[in-house]
Amino acid sequence: MSKAAIAEMFARFQAANPNPETELEYASPYQLLVAVVLSAQATDKGVNIATRKLFAEAPTPEAMITLGEAGVTEHIKTIGLFRNKAKNVVALSYLLLERHGGEVPADRDALTALPGVGRKTANVVLNTIFRQPTMAVDTHIFRLANRTGLAAGKDVDAVEAALLRRVPKPYLLDAHHWLILHGRYVCTARKPACDRCLVRDLCNSRDKTDLPPPGSPDHV
DNA sequence: ATCCCGAGGG
DNA sequence: CCCTCTGGAT
Numbered sequence A: 001m002s003k004a005a006i007a008e009m010f011a012r013f014q015a016a017n018p019n020p021e022t023e024l025e026y027a028s029p030y031q032l033l034v035a036v037v038l039s040a041q042a043t044d045k046g047v048n049i050a051t052r053k054l055f056a057e058a059p060t061p062e063a064m065i066t067l068g069e070a071g072v073t074e075h076i077k078t079i080g081l082f083r084n085k086a087k088n089v090v091a092l093s094y095l096l097l098e099r100h101g102g103e104v105p106a107d108r109d110a111l112t113a114l115p116g117v118g119r120k121t122a123n124v125v126l127n128t129i130f131r132q133p134t135m136a137v138d139t140h141i142f143r144l145a146n147r148t149g150l151a152a153g154k155d156v157d158a159v160e161a162a163l164l165r166r167v168p169k170p171y172l173l174d175a176h177h178w179l180i181l182h183g184r185y186v187c188t189a190r191k192p193a194c195d196r197c198l199v200r201d202l203c204n205s206r207d208k209t210d211l212p213p214p215g216s217p218d219h220v
Numbered sequence B: 001a002t003c004c005c006g007a008g009g010g
Numbered sequence C: 001c002c003c004t005c006t007g008g009a010t
Helices: A003-016 A029-038 A044-057 A061-076 A082-100 A108-112 A119-128 A139-148 A156-166 A169-185
Strands: none
Touching: A003 A169, A029 A044, A029 A061, A029 A082, A029 A119, A044 A061, A061 A082, A108 A119, A119 A156, A119 A169, A139 A156, A139 A169
């Protein structure tokens, strides 16, 4: 995708949705951090169902520790990977109190030092809470970036670097959420809805989306 | 490269 | 049935 096409793409995203936001439900930076940890390989919708009950009982790190791993497990059993996640959420809450006075640190290294928090989760927190121009590359963005030609890369780190290079500065703060939402509702993994895609004419895969090359489950 | 791991969609 | 969902730790 050309530089001009990329600028046009984000101009359209911005016009259609001037203030994109996460669909995860949270009432504090701490709750956003927990929600993002829980969202690994799970849908936002499923995470919200679980966190409504979880945060009602444990809205703070202190309360989460009191609730304990078994208690957390009860609330998040409907989400995949729940054993690892329950353990991480409680351990992470301890460490937030020990190291950061119970606050979420605005620092990537401090965030990734927490259990269950990797680069992608840290980037979401830095962008969503602290409004830093990070690019969290999740399953949606990785797929969309490669498919459309916005930013090609063999792994998520390569795509992140390419996006930081190619997305025009003025759009960088909101690009993450535009791309997530577009990937979730339009440029989907299995059957992309190109017929209602805002940027169809700019996409490298236009007119090929219904003819996946043999041997490529996710076509180009 | 593998494991973790339930719900929803096709 | 198989694939996908805002991944991380080993």
